[in-house]
Amino acid sequence: MNEGKKPLNCIAQIIERDLAEGFPRAALRFRFPPEPNGYLHIGHAKAICLNFGLGKDYGAAVNLRYDDTDPGKAKREFVDSIQRDIAWLGFQWDRLVFASDHFEQLYEWAIEMIERGKAYVDDQDQPAIHAQRKTPTEPGIASPYRDRSVSENRVRFKEMRAGEWAPGSCVLRAKIDMRSPNMQLRDPILYRIIDKPHHRTGDQWHIYPTYDWAHGQSDYIEGVSHSFCTSEFENHRPLYDYLIERLGESRSALRPKQREFARLNLSYTVMSKRKLALLVQRGVVKAWDDPRMPTISGLRRRGYTPESIRDFCDRIGVSKRENTIDIAALEYSIRHHLNRAAPRVMVVLNPVKLIIDNYPEDETEWLETENNPERENAGVREIPFTKALYIERADFQEMASPEYFRLTLGSEVRLKSAYIIKGVGVVKDEDGNISEIHATCDPDSRSGSGTAASQRRVKGTLHWVSAAHSVKIEVRLYDRLFDDPEPDGHEDKDFMDFINPDSLAVRSAYAEPSVQFLPTGHRVQFQRLGYFSVDPDSTEEKKVFNRIVTLRDTYARIQSKS
Ligand code: ATP
Numbered sequence: 001m002n003e004g005k006k007p008l009n010c011i012a013q014i015i016e017r018d019l020a021e022g023f024p025r026a027a028l029r030f031r032f033p034p035e036p037n038g039y040l041h042i043g044h045a046k047a048i049c050l051n052f053g054l055g056k057d058y059g060a061a062v063n064l065r066y067d068d069t070d071p072g073k074a075k076r077e078f079v080d081s082i083q084r085d086i087a088w089l090g091f092q093w094d095r096l097v098f099a100s101d102h103f104e105q106l107y108e109w110a111i112e113m114i115e116r117g118k119a120y121v122d123d124q125d126q127p128a129i130h131a132q133r134k135t136p137t138e139p140g141i142a143s144p145y146r147d148r149s150v151s152e153n154r155v156r157f158k159e160m161r162a163g164e165w166a167p168g169s170c171v172l173r174a175k176i177d178m179r180s181p182n183m184q185l186r187d188p189i190l191y192r193i194i195d196k197p198h199h200r201t202g203d204q205w206h207i208y209p210t211y212d213w214a215h216g217q218s219d220y221i222e223g224v225s226h227s228f229c230t231s232e233f234e235n236h237r238p239l240y241d242y243l244i245e246r247l248g249e250s251r252s253a254l255r256p257k258q259r260e261f262a263r264l265n266l267s268y269t270v271m272s273k274r275k276l277a278l279l280v281q282r283g284v285v286k287a288w289d290d291p292r293m294p295t296i297s298g299l300r301r302r303g304y305t306p307e308s309i310r311d312f313c314d315r316i317g318v319s320k321r322e323n324t325i326d327i328a329a330l331e332y333s334i335r336h337h338l339n340r341a342a343p344r345v346m347v348v349l350n351p352v353k354l355i356i357d358n359y360p361e362d363e364t365e366w367l368e369t370e371n372n373p374e375r376e377n378a379g380v381r382e383i384p385f386t387k388a389l390y391i392e393r394a395d396f397q398e399m400a401s402p403e404y405f406r407l408t409l410g411s412e413v414r415l416k417s418a419y420i421i422k423g424v425g426v427v428k429d430e431d432g433n434i435s436e437i438h439a440t441c442d443p444d445s446r447s448g449s450g451t452a453a454s455q456r457r458v459k460g461t462l463h464w465v466s467a468a469h470s471v472k473i474e475v476r477l478y479d480r481l482f483d484d485p486e487p488d489g490h491e492d493k494d495f496m497d498f499i500n501p502d503s504l505a506v507r508s509a510y511a512e513p514s515v516q517f518l519p520t521g522h523r524v525q526f527q528r529l530g531y532f533s534v535d536p537d538s539t540e541e542k543k544v545f546n547r548i549v550t551l552r553d554t555y556a557r558i559q560s561k562s
């Protein structure tokens with residue numbers, strides 16, 4: 001938005017303050033801590049741009065740390081996709097670490113906690129523990145196991161590790177304060193027994209640390225200076241600090257600092273890996289990278305560029321206050337990028353034949369047309385013009401109002417980079433549908449020919465393709481995946497109730513011959529129709545295109561109105 005001097009967001013302000021108070025710049029270090037239980041989504045992109053962006057701004061290292069503390073959920077596929085997505089967004093991590101790298105250290109510190117009387121094994125089940133916590137306005141009830149002896153706790157915890165106790169039979173809890181108004185401090189669980197193989201440690205462990213125990217301690221181990229997370233963790237912050245302080249006075253004086261920012265919510269979509277996983281499992285979408293998904297891989301497949309996503313994250317900024325961003329803002333960013341970046345081609349999506357009556361039967365003229373009028377040096381290419389063409393059905397009306405600037409009988413329009421034509425007649429099938437439009441062209445009006453007629457102004461310009469030269473392509477048109485602006489914001493309904501049944505329309509279209517040579521992933525503007533990308537489903541015989549976004553820019557209109 002404003003190049004050069006940008007006002008500092010609330011997170012950068014925290015860092016500036018710390019530096020001003022003497023925190024050594026060289027000790028700045030950040031991390032991005034995804035749980036590998038699904039593919040990253042556009043919300044994660046916000047956190048990635050924040051953390052890696054700070055890394056760039058301050059010349060500080062940024063770790064990619066997988067939170068793989070739940071062995072049932074972590075998967076190799078997810079681990080790999082996360083790295084691919086971050087790299088594609090244009091960021092590089094310094095260290096690649098897993099919370100599981102720290103399991104042994106975390107265990108040793110848990111033993112220390114037990115020895116200092118700061119942790120105990122509770123034999124109650126989770127519902128009982130939950131019930132005893134009570135509510136913030138009344139004190140919780142102490143577990144009957146709270147005052148177990150150090151030696152009993154130590155023996156029991158070691159047995160838990162060795163797999164001698166069944167899942168659910170006991171947990172390790174921190175002994176903090178059952179009366180605290182902050183529920184997180186009412187003896188939180190540090191370890192639970194889970195008997196599932198872990199994607200990295202196999203069956204080495206039977207106990208796994210909770211988020212609260214693993215996260216801050218991992219930050220500490222890795223020397224992370226600022227641990228930025230979303231606002232729902234704000235009430236965990238006292239626990240984060242408490243557990244870091246328990247690590248003992250003798251250890252490094254640099255303590256990591258948790259600070260929060262608002263999560264990104266986008267209209268007309270859901271943003272939780274669990275919910276996105278359901279869409280995949282239930283076959284609502286084809287895969288995690290379905291172009292309708294708000295995942296980074298889905299956006300990439302659809303044709304979004306890394307630049308556009310970074311630009312979007314930049315525009316929405318970082319703040320403490322949560323809100324919902326209009327999905328049109330994301331569309332604005334990709335249009336903004338592709339307007340200059342994407343070459344133009346002509347494709348007719350909903351074709352009707354157009355015959356130029358006064359054009360020679362067997363002539364083909366190769367007409368020069370600009371690749372991109374918005375970019376200097378984008379060059380030109382040649383497109384074939386012939387007697388039989390295709391234009392859009394919607395670009396013709398037999399009888400039209402004076403405001404209709406496209407083709408009608410008796411009116412003139414220009415065919416893009418070609419001639420001015422005039423509608424003279426139609427042919428209809430038995431059902432009365434137009435099967436052919438007839439027109440005549442003004443032979444002196446060819447674009448760029450320098451004649452007076454070529455300078456003549458007419459109201460409308462249409463895109464077209466030569467019928468004989470056109471190639472058939474498959475076009476996938478996407479609409480919103482949900483037909484409600486806030487699909488998971490209803491108490492009485494499930495987000496699955498708002499699936500838009502028409503989120504995908506597959507069409508066959510006619511394209512100018514040059515599209516045959518576009519490689520997978522390439523992005524172009526289909527003139528007057530939108531921006532499209534070549535989908536990996538394309539074959540030698542048939543190219544498949546995804547519509548990234550239409551050309552119409554509702555967001556800019558909304559902005560200019562307000
Ligand atoms: P999900 O519910 O989608 O799984 P999560 O927060 O559990 O989200 P993690 O993999 O634990 O996902 O998140 C990694 C990082 O990304 C965390 O720091 C988290 O705060 C951040 N993050 C997740 N969702 C968003 C979002 N919508 N907006 C901004 N940051 C997010």
Ligand code: MG
Pocket residue numbers: 035
């Ligand atoms: Mg999660």
